[in-house]
Amino acid sequence: MKRFTISMVAGILIGQAAIAQDSLNVRRVGLFSFWEYAYDVEVVGDYAYCATGITGLHIVNVSNSSRPIDVGFVNTPEPALRVDVAGEFAYVANGLSGLRVVNISNSASPEAVGAYDTPGFVHDVAVSGNLAYVADDTNGLRVVDISTPSIPAEIGFYATDGEARAVTVSGSYAYLTDYHYDEEYGVLRILDISNPAAPVSIVALNTPNMVLSVAVAGQFAYVTDGIGMRVIDVTDPAVPVPMGFYNSPGQARGVAIAGSNAYLADGITGLRVIDVSNPATLIAVGFYDTPGNAYGVAVVGDVVYVADFNAGLRVVDVAVGSAPIELGFLDSQGSAMAVAVVGNYAYVAADAAGLRVIDVSTPAAPMEVGFCDTPGHARGVAVAGNYAYVADYEGGLRVIDVSDPLWPAEVGAIGMAEYAAIRGVAVAGIYAYVADAGGVFWVLDITDPAAPLDVAGLSTTGAMGVAVVGNLAYLADGGGGLRVIDISEPTAPWQIGIYDHVSDVYSAVAVVGDYAYVAAGYSGLLVIDVGNPATPALAGYYDTPGVASGVVVVENYAYVADYASGLRVIDITSPTSLVPVGYYDTPGLAWSASVVGDLAYVADNHFFGIYDISYFAPHPPSVPAAPESLVVRYDPDFELLWLSWAPVRFDTLGAEIDVDHYVVMKGDGTRMDSVGVPAPHDTTYFVDTPAMNRHGVYQVKAVAR
Numbered sequence: 001m002k003r004f005t006i007s008m009v010a011g012i013l014i015g016q017a018a019i020a021q022d023s024l025n026v027r028r029v030g031l032f033s034f035w036e037y038a039y040d041v042e043v044v045g046d047y048a049y050c051a052t053g054i055t056g057l058h059i060v061n062v063s064n065s066s067r068p069i070d071v072g073f074v075n076t077p078e079p080a081l082r083v084d085v086a087g088e089f090a091y092v093a094n095g096l097s098g099l100r101v102v103n104i105s106n107s108a109s110p111e112a113v114g115a116y117d118t119p120g121f122v123h124d125v126a127v128s129g130n131l132a133y134v135a136d137d138t139n140g141l142r143v144v145d146i147s148t149p150s151i152p153a154e155i156g157f158y159a160t161d162g163e164a165r166a167v168t169v170s171g172s173y174a175y176l177t178d179y180h181y182d183e184e185y186g187v188l189r190i191l192d193i194s195n196p197a198a199p200v201s202i203v204a205l206n207t208p209n210m211v212l213s214v215a216v217a218g219q220f221a222y223v224t225d226g227i228g229m230r231v232i233d234v235t236d237p238a239v240p241v242p243m244g245f246y247n248s249p250g251q252a253r254g255v256a257i258a259g260s261n262a263y264l265a266d267g268i269t270g271l272r273v274i275d276v277s278n279p280a281t282l283i284a285v286g287f288y289d290t291p292g293n294a295y296g297v298a299v300v301g302d303v304v305y306v307a308d309f310n311a312g313l314r315v316v317d318v319a320v321g322s323a324p325i326e327l328g329f330l331d332s333q334g335s336a337m338a339v340a341v342v343g344n345y346a347y348v349a350a351d352a353a354g355l356r357v358i359d360v361s362t363p364a365a366p367m368e369v370g371f372c373d374t375p376g377h378a379r380g381v382a383v384a385g386n387y388a389y390v391a392d393y394e395g396g397l398r399v400i401d402v403s404d405p406l407w408p409a410e411v412g413a414i415g416m417a418e419y420a421a422i423r424g425v426a427v428a429g430i431y432a433y434v435a436d437a438g439g440v441f442w443v444l445d446i447t448d449p450a451a452p453l454d455v456a457g458l459s460t461t462g463a464m465g466v467a468v469v470g471n472l473a474y475l476a477d478g479g480g481g482l483r484v485i486d487i488s489e490p491t492a493p494w495q496i497g498i499y500d501h502v503s504d505v506y507s508a509v510a511v512v513g514d515y516a517y518v519a520a521g522y523s524g525l526l527v528i529d530v531g532n533p534a535t536p537a538l539a540g541y542y543d544t545p546g547v548a549s550g551v552v553v554v555e556n557y558a559y560v561a562d563y564a565s566g567l568r569v570i571d572i573t574s575p576t577s578l579v580p581v582g583y584y585d586t587p588g589l590a591w592s593a594s595v596v597g598d599l600a601y602v603a604d605n606h607f608f609g610i611y612d613i614s615y616f617a618p619h620p621p622s623v624p625a626a627p628e629s630l631v632v633r634y635d636p637d638f639e640l641l642w643l644s645w646a647p648v649r650f651d652t653l654g655a656e657i658d659v660d661h662y663v664v665m666k667g668d669g670t671r672m673d674s675v676g677v678p679a680p681h682d683t684t685y686f687v688d689t690p691a692m693n694r695h696g697v698y699q700v701k702a703v704a705r
Contacts, residue, residue, distance in 0.1 A: 024677065025582030025663065025703075026567060029599065030610040032358055032366040033058070033073045034350060035332045038307035040082045040254070040296035042090075047071075047107055048298070048305050049090050050313055051080040055606050057092050059107045060330055065303060065315045068330040070368055074102050074110040075587065082296075086127040089113075089149050093122040099134050101149045108365060116152040118142050124213075128169040131155075131196055133176075135164040141176050143196045156197035162187060170216040173237050174199065177211035177223070186211035188223055190237045202238045217257035220279055224252040229264055231279045246274055246282040254296040256304070261285075261321055263304050265294035271306050271314075273321045288324035290314050303327070332356075332368065336603035338391075338424075338550070338592045340383045345369075345405045346594075346601050347388050348608055349378035355390050355398075357405045363599060363610045372408040374398050376422075380435075380465075384427040387411075387449050391422040397434055399449045412450040416442060424465040424508070426473070431455075431490050433473050435463035441475055441483075443490050455491045465508035465519075465550075472496075472533055474516050476506040482518055482526075484533045499528050499536035508561075508592065510553040515539060515575050517558050519548035525560050527575045542578040544568050550592030550603075557581070557616050559600055561590035567602050567611060584611055615703060630700055641688040648702040657704040664688070665699040 036053035043049070046063040056076040061069045080100075082093035088105040094115075099122055101114035120139030125132055130147040141164055143156040162178035169175070174191040186207040191199040209225040216222070219235040220243070228248045233241040246252075251267030260277035270290035275283040292311025297304060302319040312331035316324045334353025339346050344361035355378055357370035376395020381388055386403040399412035416422060416436060424435035432452065434442040441463050443456040461480025466473055471488040481500025487493050505521035514531035524544035529537045546565025551558055553572065560568040567590055569582035588604035595601070598614035633642045648659055664675050664686045678686050686700075 022585040025615040026584040027612040029363045029612050030366045032608040034334045034606050037309045038312050041298045041305045041307040042083050042085045043298045043300050043305050044085050049083050049085050051083045053079040056080050057102055060313055066328040068328055070332055072108045072110050074112050076100050082124045084125050084127045091125045091127050091132050093125045095121050098122050114150040114152050116144050124166045126167045126169045133167050133169055133174050135167040137163045140164050158191055158199040166213045168214050168216055175214045175216055175221055177214055179210040186225055205240050213254045215255050215257055222255050222262055224255050226251050228252050229255060243279040244282045256297045256299045258299045263297050263299050265297040268293050270294050271316060286322040286324055288316050335605045336608045338380045339594045339601050339603040340381050341594045341596050341601050342383045347381050347383050349381040349390055351377045354378050355388055355400055357408055370406045370408050372400050372410055380424040382425045382427045389425050389427055389432050391425045393421050396420055396422055412452055414452045426466045426468045428468045433466050433468055435466045437462045437464055443493055456493055458493050467509045467511045469511045474509045474511050476509040476518055478505055482506055482528055497534045497536050508550045510551050512553045517551050517553050519551040521547050524548050525558060525570055540576040540578050542570050552593050552595050554595045559593050559595055561593045563589050566590050632698055644685040645700055647684050659702050661703050663701040
């Protein structure tokens with residue numbers, strides 16, 4: 001990507017305008033999402049559609065039951081709680097954001113295309129024909145016309161007395177559950193929807209608990225209410241007749257019916273198989289105790305799919321109902337804490353989800369291809385040769401063979417101390433240097449990766465990150481500052497210097513030349529002169545807007561993972577005078593980053609993002625373009641500045657280009673700061689709000705694709 005500038009002196013004003021934007025000079029290329037929780041699942045053909053809470057709707061290829069693959073996702077503004085699929089669209093119950101419509105025709109790239117913001121909180125949705133029936137909490141049942149999916153529109157509603165929680169549709173009837181919180185009882189309400197604009201309640205049947213889900217098969221309705229499953233004969237919907245009840249050992253949440261069996265998602269006791277051939281006498285014939293908390297369930301043939309809350313999607317063979325067998329699973333519930341990139345793969349330390357391997361060969365479509373669970377919480381990772389070394393917090397250091405990235409396998413481990421809290425790891429030669437927040441800097445001999453040996457330990461305050469350069473280790477020691485440790489004799493490390501004058505949490509460190517760059521929490525980025533390792537001294541700092549948690553340095557730039565403020569790019573050409581030059585407000589919480597070439601890889605809590613940082617790559621010198629192409633006009637009536645310029649077709653060397661976006665800068669001619677990016681980005685005009693009686697310079701930068 002090349003840069004060049006068109007500039008012109010503006011003869012009146014210029015104050016810093018507050019133009020809201022979520023990025024500057026950084027562009028997102030691809031995004032992979034881990035799961036928060038698995039709430040619900042619907043299976044159509046080779047794909048399972050999973051509602052995963054704050055991480056939206058995920059699409060999983062289940063054509064190979066033993067190895068489900070997460071192939072696509074779409075974020076939703078609120079937690080995705082339930083999903084129903086009809087044709088090329090998925091309809092998502094999205095809590096306070098109402099009903100969301102997602103085009104799933106391309107499973108690898110689903111797209112949110114429509115929404116209807118109901119007046120309440122959407123718990124569930126059922127689709128029949130061109131209508132979506134929405135359970136909207138205290139606002140009852142909403143009937144939404146989805147004949148044009150991009151413009152859903154309400155055409156009718158039914159006001160309930162309680163909180164509408166679940167809904168299903170069969171023929172001309174909607175089966176709606178609502179909960180009366182004060183009286184602590186539930187209601188199954190059967191509505192005549194032959195006129196969808198005016199649903200009519202024909203009967204209400206009380207239950208002793210909150211009704212969580214309802215399914216209808218043939219002449220029976222199956223209701224789960226947290227304590228069990230009830231079967232109700234609805235041959236005549238106006239006169240429902242209670243038949244049988246199964247008192248489950250767990251928290252009956254979801255149910256699916258196939259043949260003579262009901263498959264019950266029973267909370268902490270997993271999947272229960274219930275024989276319903278005699279509706280008056282329900283018999284449990286089998287179960288599979290899933291590792292999580294079974295919330296939702298779908299069945300296709302002899303295979304049951306369980307949305308297992310904190311244990312992802314489980315695929316279970318029920319050909320023999322008395323002996324269900326798990327065929328495969330996808331447990332992507334995790335938080336990306338750290339990342340190392342080697343070749344076409346990113347190795348992500350994903351907290352409770354262990355080590356995840358993501359194929360980044362196509363940056364626009366990162367895809368998880370392998371994983372290895374760890375016993376603790378994976379917080380850091382370093383890759384050397386065929387091995388990934390995972391800082392697994394209470395699980396110590398885990399050594400994982402990644403020679404086949406699709407099938408990573410643990411080959412060695414060391415538990416460290418009893419109260420270890422392993423946060424970071426660096427590998428150099430035959431040694432791994434480990435940061436233990438429990439208060440130790442460890443040196444491990446990894447000559448045999450299958451049997452790492454503890455060869456030395458040095459007491460610290462709360463080590464969180466480590467970098468090794470030559471014979472020195474630089475330790476980000478939590479509340480204990482930056483420690484410089486001589487490791488020329490790895491079995492006898494000793495501290496030769498410390499900088500702890502800025503009181504904060506030193507969580508990560510990168511070292512280039514005579515400077516250590518430290519992510520120091522609320523104090524932002526610290527630059528510490530370590531030219532004399534015995535007397536480290538503060539050279540400069542930049543107070544980032546968030547909580548600096550990770551840092552990587554490439555050329556003249558530091559890339560800071562700034563927690564809730566995303567990725568920040570700092571020009572460190574002058575270590576004593578740091579200048580912010582770019583950022584991207586990532587969707588999650590940025591913990592750490594890795595940079596390879598023109599791309600930054602960000603471990604972003606529930607997300608793993610890939611960002612184009614080519615704007616900061618070295619570029620050939622250019623000749624300034626003609627300044628007369630920029631026009632600045634002051635509107636005294638509205639006290640606004642209107643900037644306009646001719647579309648840029650060529651760079652300053654005469655080569656034809658395709659402009660990705662423009663960036664508007666202003667300042668005094670020597671220092672220029674960004675004031676915004678036009679929207680859309682290729683728009684050739686911009687409106688700024690001046691501070692009166694100020695003079696200065698505007699520039700417009702055109703950035704090529």
